[in-house]
Amino acid sequence: MVAEDNKWKPPGDDDEDDEEVDETAYKTAKDAVLFVIEVNPSMLTAPPPSDSKKADMDSPTSAALKCAYALMQQRIISNPNDMMGVLLYGTEKSKFTVEDEASGTASYPHCYLLTDLDIPSAEDVKALKTLGEDEDEFGKLMVPAKQDVSMANVLFCANQIFTTKAPNFSSRRLFIVTDNDDPHADEKAAKSSAAVRAKDLYDLGVLIELFPISRPDREFDKRRFYDDIVYNQVSTDPEAPAPISGPTKASATGDGMSLLNSLLSNINSKAVARRALFSNLPLEIGPGFRISVKGFIIFKRQEPKRSCYVYLAGEKAQIATGVTTELASDTARTVEKVEIKKAYKFGGEQILFTPEEISSLRNFGDPCIRILGFKPMSMLPLWANMKPPTFIYPSEEDYIGSTRVFAALHAKLLSSQKIGITWFIERKNAAPVLAALYPGPESLDENGLQIMPPGLWLIPLPYADDIRQNPEMTTLIRAPEQLIDRMRLVIQQLQLPKAKYDPSKYPNPSLQWHYRILQAMALGEDLPEMPDDKTIPRYRQIDKRAGEYVLDWGRELQEQHEVWLKENSSAMGALSIGSKRGAAAGGEGNDGGTKKKTRVEEVDDAEMKKAYANDKVGKLTVAVLRGWLEGKGMDGRGKKGELVDRVTGYFEST
Numbered sequence: 001m002v003a004e005d006n007k008w009k010p011p012g013d014d015d016e017d018d019e020e021v022d023e024t025a026y027k028t029a030k031d032a033v034l035f036v037i038e039v040n041p042s043m044l045t046a047p048p049p050s051d052s053k054k055a056d057m058d059s060p061t062s063a064a065l066k067c068a069y070a071l072m073q074q075r076i077i078s079n080p081n082d083m084m085g086v087l088l089y090g091t092e093k094s095k096f097t098v099e100d101e102a103s104g105t106a107s108y109p110h111c112y113l114l115t116d117l118d119i120p121s122a123e124d125v126k127a128l129k130t131l132g133e134d135e136d137e138f139g140k141l142m143v144p145a146k147q148d149v150s151m152a153n154v155l156f157c158a159n160q161i162f163t164t165k166a167p168n169f170s171s172r173r174l175f176i177v178t179d180n181d182d183p184h185a186d187e188k189a190a191k192s193s194a195a196v197r198a199k200d201l202y203d204l205g206v207l208i209e210l211f212p213i214s215r216p217d218r219e220f221d222k223r224r225f226y227d228d229i230v231y232n233q234v235s236t237d238p239e240a241p242a243p244i245s246g247p248t249k250a251s252a253t254g255d256g257m258s259l260l261n262s263l264l265s266n267i268n269s270k271a272v273a274r275r276a277l278f279s280n281l282p283l284e285i286g287p288g289f290r291i292s293v294k295g296f297i298i299f300k301r302q303e304p305k306r307s308c309y310v311y312l313a314g315e316k317a318q319i320a321t322g323v324t325t326e327l328a329s330d331t332a333r334t335v336e337k338v339e340i341k342k343a344y345k346f347g348g349e350q351i352l353f354t355p356e357e358i359s360s361l362r363n364f365g366d367p368c369i370r371i372l373g374f375k376p377m378s379m380l381p382l383w384a385n386m387k388p389p390t391f392i393y394p395s396e397e398d399y400i401g402s403t404r405v406f407a408a409l410h411a412k413l414l415s416s417q418k419i420g421i422t423w424f425i426e427r428k429n430a431a432p433v434l435a436a437l438y439p440g441p442e443s444l445d446e447n448g449l450q451i452m453p454p455g456l457w458l459i460p461l462p463y464a465d466d467i468r469q470n471p472e473m474t475t476l477i478r479a480p481e482q483l484i485d486r487m488r489l490v491i492q493q494l495q496l497p498k499a500k501y502d503p504s505k506y507p508n509p510s511l512q513w514h515y516r517i518l519q520a521m522a523l524g525e526d527l528p529e530m531p532d533d534k535t536i537p538r539y540r541q542i543d544k545r546a547g548e549y550v551l552d553w554g555r556e557l558q559e560q561h562e563v564w565l566k567e568n569s570s571a572m573g574a575l576s577i578g579s580k581r582g583a584a585a586g587g588e589g590n591d592g593g594t595k596k597k598t599r600v601e602e603v604d605d606a607e608m609k610k611a612y613a614n615d616k617v618g619k620l621t622v623a624v625l626r627g628w629l630e631g632k633g634m635d636g637r638g639k640k641g642e643l644v645d646r647v648t649g650y651f652e653s654t
Helices: 014-019 024-028 060-078 098-103 122-133 135-141 151-165 188-204 259-271 355-361 402-416 481-493 509-523 539-567 569-587 605-613 622-631 640-653
Strands: 031-038 083-089 111-118 171-178 206-214 276-286 289-296 309-311 318-320 342-346 349-353 368-376 390-395 418-425 433-440 450-452 455-460
Touching: 031 060, 031 151, 060 083, 060 122, 060 171, 060 509, 083 151, 111 122, 111 151, 122 135, 122 509, 151 171, 151 188, 151 206, 188 206, 276 390, 276 402, 289 402, 349 355, 368 433, 390 402, 402 418, 402 433, 402 455, 418 455, 481 539, 539 569, 605 640, 622 640
Parallel strands: 031 083, 031 171, 171 206, 276 368
Antiparallel strands: 083 111, 276 289, 289 390, 309 318, 342 349, 368 418, 390 455, 418 433, 433 455
16 A cells, blocks of 8 residues: 555554544645835945944845855754745846846846745855855846836836746745835826735735834934835724734844844744645634634644655665555565555444444544633643644634624723633644633734734643543652741742743754754755754853852751751651551561562463464463573563564464
8 A cells, every 4th residue: 555645654654644633734835925125226235334243234235145044044944945046136137047147138128036035055155155255246236226126027027037936836925125215206107006006916815914114313214115015904894803923113223232133023024934734724602693703823833844755775876755555464465555444442343433433433523623611721731731722723714703792802802801612623623622611812022023813722721531530649848938938939040031931032943953954965065063052051141140048948958857857856767667667567477678589471372372362372471472582492582572472383383
């Protein structure tokens, strides 16, 4: 049987696969990003020298190219199927195709396609890095045009690139980086033409994102031109929730947060496309009252990705294609898919099911989210979180007015501090789960950028079968108040900034080290000596802030321990005497206290042969199997599976 969808899945995982979240569409959704960077005198002007450590060192154009390089580095490894390109506009040179550069003609005047929209290669990354670091190469190319550049022409050029290079991509985005908020100040016809070209891009499914840069003498004003180019994602309904991806705040040159860091922060916030895990799922608030919602994965553990296997034994490396074949254990013949039936064990017997029966067993109805009732937030314990939550957001595609109803439900739950209890079937044939519908507020950082959008979270809740027995309670020794007070001082000195954990400041060191090594090998760079691990504690700062408090706590612990020993000396003595008496009693009649060996149940040849005939050898204990094998002069070492194989092999050969 050839398994095309799950080429590397080990045998026996079919049953469990149906129970897992189907993320195939989520993982395979492709994203194409085209950077469009303006080149003009102000974008090429470096900031004045400054003594500040946070002062800008790069011109806006240079900072934008470094951002594109950083994003390309990330994409080439973490998203190997995504496309990325870089288009410069406002340059004296023009290049759209290789033929344009060779012939000297310009399909799109003053537009220079630096990196074509494609899956990034190591050469593309090298070229972009060289341009950012080599001042001579940068100076030759970055010569501003003497004539004004038509934004309609730039947008039409981007349209052609997306149409020819990424026609079927589900996510296509245009990142515009500029400091010119009104490129056609006195030309209404040019503004109108650019707005038409922008509308064409949106009709094509291309989302335009603006990354404005404010000049030292003037703030970037989107109302002058770009409000007609970049469509406002904020709903006209004042009661609607804030969009998942809000507008970008303008980056400013000069002291303070550097332009490069500001641009990187803005671009990273929009670098990952919002890919729906499910779309247009009905949310049933009451009988006959439904709205439609989309579900998103907001939190997902990232691991090093291996996009393929490579065969190296031939003359040149080749990508290996996986094929899974089922073989009969007795004849080693190939078993066809139609011959395979699924079975479950019950009472030692196998119960066979047809595919239709399996499907009917797993059918609990159509996918939906059905609200069963409401409870106070305080009734949701911290431990009742079985899996990562799913973020849901309204969709108007199936039910008009879903956004308004969703916003009202979200606002009411948030103001009343309530959660909904829901019956959740994510997809067809998925096992239903009980989930808490938890309202989350919008969260912004100090720069006004959206950290977390407002919406509802589906938190899977455990069933009774999922809760394991608590461990046995042991006698606890409560710390005295003096010791607790000392530790309180230590904790107060070691609070995180703003008293909360910010995951954006702590990249996974193992993952980053893996990518850094991979990047160095792919680009021919020197291998780094050690990883940049931001999770390593800052020991000097810890010692400076809390060292004395920790020593005080240690001294207090020693004093309290001595007090406790004096108060409990009689109890400790009785416990010691009781232990000695128990040891003496246990040693009587046992040859000086040696442990009495547990009698191992033995089976004769007839019983073992009967167990073999009934396929029950695996149910015997390891001690029984080992004793029987050693009685036959065979090796009794190894794991249980090995012992079972030796027993069955013995009877098969006789």
